[in-house]
Amino acid sequence: MSPRILSLLFATLAGLALVPGCKPKPKEQKQTFREKKQVAEREVSARNLFQPEVFGNPPSEDNPWISNAVVVDLDQDGLEDLIGCEGQKNTVFWVRQTEPGVFEEITLTDEMLAPAHVDANDIDDDGDLDILVACMGQIFPNNDLIGSVVILENDGQQNYTPHTVLDHVARVTDVRAADFDGDGLKDLAVAQFGYYEGEVRWMKNRGNWQFDSEILLSLPGAINVCIADMNGDRTLDIVTIISQQYEEVYLFPNNGNGTFGQKVLWGSTNQDYGSSNIRLADLNRDGRQDILYTNGDGFDYAEPGSRPWHGVQWLENKGEGFFQFHRIGDFKGAYSPVAADFDLDGDLDVVAVSGFNEWADPKSVSVMLFRNDGQMNFTPEVIANTPTHLIVADVIHIPGEAQPSLITGAFLAYPPFDHKSRLTVWRPTGE
Amino acid sequence: MNQQGARWKIVAVIVVLIAVAGGAGYGWLRNSQKAQIRAYVPEVPTASLNNDLLQARLEDATDRALNGPDPVEALDELAAVYQANWQLDPAETALEGLIELRGDAKHWYRLAALYESQSDFEAALGVLQTVVELAPAYAPAQLRIAKIHVAQNELQAAREAYAAALKIAPQNGPALVGLARIAMRDEDWAQARKDLEQAVANDPTDGTAWSALSSVYDRLELPEQAAEARRETAANPAGGEYSDPWTDELALYSYDVYQLRVSASSVRAAGNRELALKLFQRALSLDPQNAQLHRELAMHLSSMGEDEKALSQFRKAAELEPEDSDNWSYMSQFLHERGLEQEAEDAVWKGLSYNPESPPLLMYKGKLLADDGHFAAALQAFEKSRDLRPTEVSAYIQIAQMHFRLNQIDEGIAAMEEALKVEPDHPLALTTLAIHAIGEGDRERAEKWLQQAKAQYRVPREDVAEIEHRFQMRFGAL
Numbered sequence: 001m002s003p004r005i006l007s008l009l010f011a012t013l014a015g016l017a018l019v020p021g022c023k024p025k026p027k028e029q030k031q032t033f034r035e036k037k038q039v040a041e042r043e044v045s046a047r048n049l050f051q052p053e054v055f056g057n058p059p060s061e062d063n064p065w066i067s068n069a070v071v072v073d074l075d076q077d078g079l080e081d082l083i084g085c086e087g088q089k090n091t092v093f094w095v096r097q098t099e100p101g102v103f104e105e106i107t108l109t110d111e112m113l114a115p116a117h118v119d120a121n122d123i124d125d126d127g128d129l130d131i132l133v134a135c136m137g138q139i140f141p142n143n144d145l146i147g148s149v150v151i152l153e154n155d156g157q158q159n160y161t162p163h164t165v166l167d168h169v170a171r172v173t174d175v176r177a178a179d180f181d182g183d184g185l186k187d188l189a190v191a192q193f194g195y196y197e198g199e200v201r202w203m204k205n206r207g208n209w210q211f212d213s214e215i216l217l218s219l220p221g222a223i224n225v226c227i228a229d230m231n232g233d234r235t236l237d238i239v240t241i242i243s244q245q246y247e248e249v250y251l252f253p254n255n256g257n258g259t260f261g262q263k264v265l266w267g268s269t270n271q272d273y274g275s276s277n278i279r280l281a282d283l284n285r286d287g288r289q290d291i292l293y294t295n296g297d298g299f300d301y302a303e304p305g306s307r308p309w310h311g312v313q314w315l316e317n318k319g320e321g322f323f324q325f326h327r328i329g330d331f332k333g334a335y336s337p338v339a340a341d342f343d344l345d346g347d348l349d350v351v352a353v354s355g356f357n358e359w360a361d362p363k364s365v366s367v368m369l370f371r372n373d374g375q376m377n378f379t380p381e382v383i384a385n386t387p388t389h390l391i392v393a394d395v396i397h398i399p400g401e402a403q404p405s406l407i408t409g410a411f412l413a414y415p416p417f418d419h420k421s422r423l424t425v426w427r428p429t430g431e
Numbered sequence: 432m433n434q435q436g437a438r439w440k441i442v443a444v445i446v447v448l449i450a451v452a453g454g455a456g457y458g459w460l461r462n463s464q465k466a467q468i469r470a471y472v473p474e475v476p477t478a479s480l481n482n483d484l485l486q487a488r489l490e491d492a493t494d495r496a497l498n499g500p501d502p503v504e505a506l507d508e509l510a511a512v513y514q515a516n517w518q519l520d521p522a523e524t525a526l527e528g529l530i531e532l533r534g535d536a537k538h539w540y541r542l543a544a545l546y547e548s549q550s551d552f553e554a555a556l557g558v559l560q561t562v563v564e565l566a567p568a569y570a571p572a573q574l575r576i577a578k579i580h581v582a583q584n585e586l587q588a589a590r591e592a593y594a595a596a597l598k599i600a601p602q603n604g605p606a607l608v609g610l611a612r613i614a615m616r617d618e619d620w621a622q623a624r625k626d627l628e629q630a631v632a633n634d635p636t637d638g639t640a641w642s643a644l645s646s647v648y649d650r651l652e653l654p655e656q657a658a659e660a661r662r663e664t665a666a667n668p669a670g671g672e673y674s675d676p677w678t679d680e681l682a683l684y685s686y687d688v689y690q691l692r693v694s695a696s697s698v699r700a701a702g703n704r705e706l707a708l709k710l711f712q713r714a715l716s717l718d719p720q721n722a723q724l725h726r727e728l729a730m731h732l733s734s735m736g737e738d739e740k741a742l743s744q745f746r747k748a749a750e751l752e753p754e755d756s757d758n759w760s761y762m763s764q765f766l767h768e769r770g771l772e773q774e775a776e777d778a779v780w781k782g783l784s785y786n787p788e789s790p791p792l793l794m795y796k797g798k799l800l801a802d803d804g805h806f807a808a809a810l811q812a813f814e815k816s817r818d819l820r821p822t823e824v825s826a827y828i829q830i831a832q833m834h835f836r837l838n839q840i841d842e843g844i845a846a847m848e849e850a851l852k853v854e855p856d857h858p859l860a861l862t863t864l865a866i867h868a869i870g871e872g873d874r875e876r877a878e879k880w881l882q883q884a885k886a887q888y889r890v891p892r893e894d895v896a897e898i899e900h901r902f903q904m905r906f907g908a909l
Binding site for chain 2: 113137138140218266272
């Protein structure tokens with residue numbers, strides 16, 4: 001056979017063989033998600049950990065809109081209480097622990113316009129705790145300037161006088177207090193969700209319930225503002241989460257002189273991520289505040305509901321303003337992450353609740369424990385499937401009980417309404 | 432044998448040899464490819480699917496990928512079905528196989544999207560660089576790169592990626608808005624204004640650009656422009672969506688009706704009405720008795736000018752679920768907008784016969800009664816609607832207007848004040864209360880309502896001017 005024909009033959013064969021191999025290969029072999037996944041495939045139950053009981057006033061016939069609740073010793077009697085707000089009835093309430101494990105609810109005001117968040121702080125430095133109320137004006141979408149910040153001044157006997165310190169602004173969703181500029185007066189950090197437009201601002205305290213505002217961010221969708229020294233420079237910084245056109249966690253590092261920097265700590269490129277809450281906790285106990293973060297906001301969508309990417313994560317504070325994202329686990333409709341050592345094994349576990357799960361499916365979970373193995377690996381364990389529509393959770397310590405109890409609040413804006421609750425305390429069973 | 436015959440024999444032998452070798456090579460290649468594909472065909476999950484149709488489709492495609500005549504096509508289908516149904520582990524495996532076998536930009540891109548959906552930004556960025564090399568004209572890849580950099584606070588890299596997207600598509604709204612956001616971070620309000628004004632000039636319906644522009648105008652202390660931008664934002668609530676065919680088309684493989692509806696809305700907002708129609712149709716093929724789907728398809732068809740088909744879908748929705756008052760109210764609205772008043776009224780009355788306690792239908796009923804001059808009866812309908820849904824402001828406004836028609840001014844004013852408790856800056860309530868206070872000579876209240884109306888961008892400026900004029904006529908200068 002001539003060399004020419006042979007070369008033709010080899011060229012034909014070589015050409016055939018090379019067809020599939022000529023494309024670029026992946027730059028590196030990646031571990032699959034299956035290998036990376038920490039979440040157990042089969043449901044693990046933690047239903048026996050807690051016994052749920054009605055907390056505060058019993059639920060009425062209507063559908064409660066508990067928009068926020070926070071545990072605080074409001075009357076400073078050594079027993080933790082709960083303050084909270086109801087977005088439809090315009091109330092701020094106090095569930096007082098009168099003696100260990102015994103609670104009574106008192107309505108402090110019913111004149112807040114769509115309150116979304118409450119917090120306690122001694123704003124006027126008179127030794128008692130005042131209440132900061134973030135008012136949306138209207139819970140459901142509205143771009144009007146109808147938000148306000150009201151401070152309920154405590155006279156020391158838990159009688160409160162309202163001071164509106166900010167109004168006619170984009171809907172306010174959170175307000176917290178701290179002395180940002182070192183002048184001895186408590187200033188405010190304010191999250192304004194708005195709708196098409198929103199803001200994050202800090203408000204310098206001029207005394208006598210007068211504040212000046214400085215806008216830190218002009219974007220809609222701010223949900224929470226948290227305050228701590230996040231970068232170790234001994235000034236109090238502001239962390240916020242926005243969830244509207246963009247889904248991002250921001251750090252506003254305090255320069256110490258009444259000015260703040262700005263940095264995105266983490267963002268999702270999925271504009272339907274559904275960021276719902278952040279809360280600070282030193283989850284890995286390294287002395288730095290980490291950011292617990294849920295995405296499960298079903299209001300985020302044209303039709304409210306869950307999404308497969310909903311879940312719980314934490315941003316590990318690596319120091320000096322650097323953070324690393326870690327997924328804790330999937331959880332549809334996740335809200336209100338809270339860290340505590342629920343199993344008393346020395347590390348911090350995480351509990352989150354669900355506001356928007358697939359409630360027609362009885363297997364849908366409404367309260368989930370993410371149990372920490374001590375190495376920051378978290379296993380989801382189902383605490384409960386009902387009651388449903390929970391967007392509020394906090395931890396309360398009842399004297400005489402080693403394990404913390406959990407308090408949840410329900411926001412029932414969408415059907416089905418067949419597993420209703422208002423406030424629930426989840427007392428540890430000791431198991 | 433002569434020399435020519437011998438030569439022909441040699442040629443024939445060579446041809447046979449080539450054919451045999453080619454056949455053997457092809458067979459070897461096929462086997463080799465099959466073996467190669469086999470490594471990337473995921474095992475069909477059994478526990479996590481909860482959907483028989485999806486399960487059957489995956490089993491069928493898996494079988495074709497392993498044993499069929501066109502295994503690469505089958506693997507392609509598998510990758511799409513897994514990814515569209517949020518089965519990310521097997522989707523990743525299948526995509527890796529397709530990249531190995533085909534290495535085309537689309538599959539790299541989908542792999543990047545998969546990494547991104549798991550917040551694995553580092554991996555996504557690495558893959559997207561390959562996409563850019565393979566498909567330099569695909570603007571969505573640059574937008575994804577930019578968004579990842581923004582999410583990681585890498586603003587310079589984000590700026591470069593947005594600029595690259597604009598080179599490919601000079602009128603790209605999301606890229607302009609992205610650049611504006613970075614300028615806003617730098618407090619470069621002039622640059623942000625320039626980018627955003629360009630974005631709304633390119634697409635006056637880009638609500639995302641308008642909303643950012645209103646904040647920029649605020650910072651530049653341009654209140655009139657800010658108010659105008661707010662009005663434009665309210666009129667154009669959508670925005671920020673962009674066509675991304677390589678991911679948008681994945682939705683056609685979804686077996687989740689809800690997800691299909693969401694995707695249909697999203698691609699419609701991005702301007703791809705035909706794909707939206709396909710997605711609605713696919714959703715209906717999965718759930719043909721879903722009245723809400725029929726209604727949404729009707730609304731989509733209506734937006735496409737397919738009135739006859741739309742009406743048929745509205746009717747189907749009402750037939751399937753007559754107890755869902757939305758089916759009647761949307762149909763009535765559709766008929767009303769087309770001037771078919773009698774048919775619109777019939778739909779309301781029929782809907783009410785099934786849903787006597789429906790707040791939206793009671794509102795319609797009230798409007799119909801009011802149109803016929805039956806104000807007292809209309810008032811009753813509006814009051815009932817309000818009692819059933821006290822958080823909805825429109826009932827309060829209608830109640831107030833019925834009181835005014837009945838010359839019950841105090842009751843009307845009280846209803847407007849109630850409306851403001853539900854929606855604190857309702858434009859009509861503010862202007863009505865301002866005019867009433869001026870008429871009553873109550874300067875303090877008139878001034879309060881007027882100031883609120885002036886601050887409310889939804890109150891038309893000519894209305895504000897008219898109230899100011901009345902105020903000055905009554906009380907003198909403001």
